[in-house]
Amino acid sequence: MTVLASGSKGNATVIAAGSTRILIDAGMSCRELMRRMAQVGEDPEALDAILITHEHLDHVAGLSVLARRLNIPVFFTEPTHRAWVRMLTPRTTMSYGKWLELMQREKEARAEETAAAHMLAESDEVSAAGSMEAESAELLAESVPAAEGDTAAPKAKADPAFLPAVEYFRAGHGFSIGEIDINPFSTPHDAADPCGFVFHARSESIQMAIATDLGYIPPNVKMALKSVDVLLLESNHDLEMLKNGPYPWSVKQRVLSRVGHLSNAAAAEFLLRDYDGGAHTIVLGHLSEQNNLPELARLAAEQAIGDRLSLLGNRVVLAAQDAPLEPICL
Numbered sequence: 001m002t003v004l005a006s007g008s009k010g011n012a013t014v015i016a017a018g019s020t021r022i023l024i025d026a027g028m029s030c031r032e033l034m035r036r037m038a039q040v041g042e043d044p045e046a047l048d049a050i051l052i053t054h055e056h057l058d059h060v061a062g063l064s065v066l067a068r069r070l071n072i073p074v075f076f077t078e079p080t081h082r083a084w085v086r087m088l089t090p091r092t093t094m095s096y097g098k099w100l101e102l103m104q105r106e107k108e109a110r111a112e113e114t115a116a117a118h119m120l121a122e123s124d125e126v127s128a129a130g131s132m133e134a135e136s137a138e139l140l141a142e143s144v145p146a147a148e149g150d151t152a153a154p155k156a157k158a159d160p161a162f163l164p165a166v167e168y169f170r171a172g173h174g175f176s177i178g179e180i181d182i183n184p185f186s187t188p189h190d191a192a193d194p195c196g197f198v199f200h201a202r203s204e205s206i207q208m209a210i211a212t213d214l215g216y217i218p219p220n221v222k223m224a225l226k227s228v229d230v231l232l233l234e235s236n237h238d239l240e241m242l243k244n245g246p247y248p249w250s251v252k253q254r255v256l257s258r259v260g261h262l263s264n265a266a267a268a269e270f271l272l273r274d275y276d277g278g279a280h281t282i283v284l285g286h287l288s289e290q291n292n293l294p295e296l297a298r299l300a301a302e303q304a305i306g307d308r309l310s311l312l313g314n315r316v317v318l319a320a321q322d323a324p325l326e327p328i329c330l
C-alpha cells in the first residue's frame with residue numbers, strides 16, 4: 001500500500017500485489033498524481049485500474065484526465081458513477097425545471113460559501129462539505145479534457161465524463177482485478193453510495209483495507225476490517241478542536257454527523273473495542289488540517305492499541321495531505 005495523499009484536499013492510494021496495481025481514488029490533479037507516483041517509484045503506466053470510493057471531489061478531482069491518459073478502466077458503484085457524471089455534466093442530464101432549481105441551489109451555496117470564506121483563511125473540510133466548492137474550480141479545471149493537452153478522441157473533448165471503460169461493482173459483492181480480490185463494503189457518509197474496500201492478495205494471503213470518509217463505524221465495517229494486515233483508517237478530527245474551531249455551525253454539524261467524518265475518539269474506540277490487534281501497520285488518514293493535529297491522532301490511536309502495540313508488532317503511521325507516505329510492503 002502506498003498512500004499518495006490523504007485528506008480533504010485530495011486522496012489517492014496505490015494497492016499492488018503480484019503484477020496487479022490499482023489506484024484507489026484520484027482526488028488530485030492528474031499532474032500531481034503523476035508527480036507523487038514518481039516520487040515513490042510507482043510507474044503510472046503500470047496501473048491496471050482506478051477504483052473509486054465515492055464521488056466527493058477530494059476523491060475524483062483528477063479522475064477523468066488520468067483514466068484517459070493511462071487508458072485504463074474505472075470501477076465505481078452505479079450510483080457513484082451516476083452522481084459523478086451528474087456532477088460534471090449537470091445540464092445534459094436534467095430537465096430545464098430541474099436545471100433552474102440547481103442554479104438556484106448553486107447560487108445559495110455560493111452565497112454560503114462566500115460567507116464561509118470570510119471566516120476561513122484556508123478551506124479544509126469545507127471543500128468536501130457541500131457539492132462543488134472553493135478549490136473545486138481549480139481542481140475541476142484539470143478534470144476537463146482540454147486542461148492538460150489530452151490526446152483522447154474528439155468525443156472525450158465534448159464530454160468531460162468520458163472514460164475509456166467503466167466497470168460497476170456493488171457493496172457486499174466481491175470482485176477481482178488481476179491478482180487482487182476486492183471486497184467493497186458500504187460506509188455511512190453523505191455521498192451517493194460510498195464504499196470502503198478490503199484487498200486480498202490472492203497469492204500471499206495478505207489483506208489490506210481502506211476505511212475513510214465515514215461518520216461512524218457500523219457493524220458491517222467492523223466485520224470487514226477483521227484480520228487485516230494493513231489498515232488505512234480515518235482519524236479526521238479532534239472533537240474539541242472541531243467544536244472550538246473556525247468552521248460555520250452547519251459545517252461542524254455535517255462533519256460530526258453519522259454521515260460525516262470519523263473523529264480521533266471514534267477511531268480510538270474502534271481500535272480499543274473491535275480491532276483484533278493483528279495488523280502489521282495501521283495508517284491514520286483523512287486528518288483535518290483545521291481540526292486535528294497529527295500528534296493528537298497518533299496519541300489517541302496508540303493509547304487505544306495499548307499493550308498490543310509492541311506485543312504484535314503493530315505500528316501506527318500517519319498519512320499526510322502534502323506528501324506521499326513511504327510504501328508499506330509486506
Ligand SMILES: [Zn+2]
Nearest residue numbers: 008056058213
Ligand atoms: Zn474525503
Ligand SMILES: [Zn+2]
Nearest residue numbers: 056128189213
Ligand atoms: Zn467524502
